[in-house]
Amino acid sequence: MSSPIPNTHGSGSQIDEVSAVCVHIFLDITGLINSTEGSAGSADAMLQAPIDSFDIDSLTTMEFIMAVEDEFAVELEESAVNECATIGELANLVRQHRSV
Numbered sequence: 001m002s003s004p005i006p007n008t009h010g011s012g013s014q015i016d017e018v019s020a021v022c023v024h025i026f027l028d029i030t031g032l033i034n035s036t037e038g039s040a041g042s043a044d045a046m047l048q049a050p051i052d053s054f055d056i057d058s059l060t061t062m063e064f065i066m067a068v069e070d071e072f073a074v075e076l077e078e079s080a081v082n083e084c085a086t087i088g089e090l091a092n093l094v095r096q097h098r099s100v
Contacts, residue, residue, distance in 0.1 A: 015043055018098070019091040022068055023047060026087055029064045030056050047088035065090070072098060 015023075023043045026032070032054065051061060065081055068090060074097040084090040 015047065016091075016095075018072070018095050019043070019047055019088060021071060022087050022091045022094070025067045025071060026054075026064050029067055030054060030060055047091065048086055050085050051087060051090075052085075068094060074098060 020043060023046050026046070056064075065076070069076055072094050074094055076093055076097060080093055081090070084093055
């Protein structure tokens with residue numbers, strides 16, 4: 001099981017490694033890592049916000065999902081990924097596949 005790591009974005013709560021890596025990949029791929037929009041929110045808020053609320057196109061969304069699959073060496077079913085509305089839900093899906 002992943003150990004919690006501090007949320008370095010200000011809320012003081014802790015998030016697990018899978019969630020933290022998913023947020024980092026998302027920020028890196030979308031370019032939000034260098035913008036005020038990406039740095040202003042906490043990782044917890046990003047995990048709960050709908051992915052489509054970040055105003056990114058479908059190609060960027062697919063690039064994000066493929067990068068997550070590569071990072072964690074998992075292959076996620078398209079139908080399961082399509083049910084994920086948030087980064088947190090995608091992180092949960094990755095955790096499920098890693099524990100199988």
